[in-house]
Amino acid sequence: MTSSDKRRGGMESTRKVAIIGAGVSGLACIKACLEEGLEPVCFEQHDELGGVWYYTDEPRPNQGATIYKSLVSNRTKEMMSFSDFPQPKEAPPFLPYTQVHSYLREFADKFELMKFIQFGVQVQHIWRADDYATSGKWMVRTAPVATDNNKNTSPQTSLFDSVMVCSGHFSKPFVPKVPGLEEFTGVVQHSRDYNGAESFKGRKVMVVGGANSAGDVAAEVAQVASVVYLSVRDGTWLFPRLAGGGKPRDFCIQRARQNLPEWLKRILLRRQCNAFLDHENYGLEGCKDPIYGSTMINDEIAFRLATGKVVTRPVVERFTRTGAVFTDGSKIDQLDAVIFATGYNVAIPFLESDILPRDVGDLELYKMMFPARLPHSTLAVIGCVGTIGPIFPVLEIQSRWAARVFSGHCPLPDPQSMQEWLRSNREKCKSKIGRVSLMVCTLPYCEDIAQELGVRPSFWQLLPRDPYLAYLVYFGPAFPTHYRLVGPHRWAGAARHVKMAVSNTYSATRKSAQKPEDCLSAKVTIVKVMFTSLCVIALGIVIGISY
């Protein structure tokens, strides 16, 4: 085997891939492996697929994050779909968790993924095979999870060519160490254990955190509590799901905007947020800009703030027996409960720390996926990222890339180049956020991986083939389907779906079904194409974009 074959993980015929977890990432990985001719074996510790989206009244053993009954997706159905499997017409633009879960089941059924999943089997340990130095192979120890019907939990060890870690990013609830918390006599909960506001009726409650869980929990509890204090560290940027005309805010994620200079994007975002709600007047302003600060996608909290049911406070300095003191010197007393909506820590306990360090700052994942220190590209971590933008497209494109690397079609660069990427990414993070972080911006990140995969659509290449499609790809919302237009494993229905996707978003909310010719009218197309071509040529001349 040549050294380049080794980096590609070898070239044997059917390569076995262990996939840990059957959430969104695990499902995307099974499908990607099948597309690449690999043999996936997926282990899921629970009795159902979906990961976070599989709701149970009580958290399941070993479960990380949970969702609550009232949870509605913060991204549109189009941005929460796999690239070649559109969401159903009956689904509303924003999905209750039940519909996300049924979509995942339908995806698994359609592509016959279920037969590759072993349910009720936990991965306990993954380590290098004896001949790892030459083969890059892995040993995986699994054990059935004990249930009332199955008491046999004897472990089993198997050899795999490659491993895809899809065990979820939100592993352990994080509660900050705040002085005095242990003395506080009220209820203390993490948003992971929150499941409805009933127990807070008439109570004085504080929610700590400035992101999506904090927004959802504070807005819901405020419906029944006497008052909710929302303690935010350095402000938060509030985004409604819907912009003007009920257009989903998701639809602002466009290649044309992406290519604007960063300073202009910041100004535009700031203006958009403040146009919805003046952040200073409602106590949400902070020092960070909306790209890198806390963001909260929420449509109700503004009304609760405006009616005094939610009151913002700065970060808690210390708790007392019955209340809290804040960093600005203000205090609250007779506080009944504190809900920490302060997020989660990543934990991948089945991998040794020399493969994947425990500390996020030391992770050293090339392009947030491949442990850069390993001599073989046979292990990938999927979904170990936070996203500024929708996460589904990121999980899917990562899965496709990992499978393509494992099949030998997409070799990774040499170790020195990977280290160079890590160094420059660390510096970028530190200068922008002030620390090493797992955050990525959805569109630029996906574009980068899509380039590696050969599936990044090019405006100029699409223009002669189908000008309207080129227009939509560059100026329209960057839907996941765009990554099935060109390159390996493209989907024959992709172009048509790109043209229908905006219309499909509203398919369940319109009074009557729309006729296809409405959105594909020849006149509209001609006008748009002429307009687009002129704009793009002008733009190209002025700022020299290279699309």
Ligand SMILES: Cc1cc2nc3c(=O)[nH]c(=O)nc-3n(C[C@H](O)[C@H](O)[C@H](O)COP(=O)(O)OP(=O)(O)OC[C@H]3O[C@@H](n4cnc5c(N)ncnc54)[C@H](O)[C@@H]3O)c2cc1C
């Ligand atoms: C409260 C909440 C709300 C969210 N809302 C949205 C939203 O509106 N829109 C959106 O796009 N995203 C949302 N997300 C993000 C969500 O995490 C992703 O959409 C996506 O579900 C992540 O999928 P995953 O497969 O990477 O991880 P998970 O969904 O966490 O799946 C991991 C799977 O791995 C299994 N597993 C873990 N360890 C082992 C082991 N040792 N052995 C075997 N199996 C194992 C777990 O049981 C689980 O099934 C939300 C997240 C949370 C926490």
Ligand SMILES: NC(=O)c1ccc[n+]([C@@H]2O[C@H](COP(=O)([O-])OP(=O)(O)OC[C@H]3O[C@@H](n4cnc5c(N)ncnc54)[C@H](OP(=O)(O)O)[C@@H]3O)[C@@H](O)[C@H]2O)c1
């Ligand atoms: N409806 C929905 O779709 C929905 C609802 C809930 C959650 N989610 C998703 O679930 C995932 C987890 O979200 P999350 O909101 O639980 O966690 P998160 O996004 O990690 O946010 C944690 C929040 O806690 C704050 N925080 C952390 N430490 C703190 C401290 N010591 N004091 C004060 N504040 C502190 C953070 O502030 P800093 O920014 O300053 O660190 C941040 O605002 C995300 O992907 C989110 O999109 C979606």
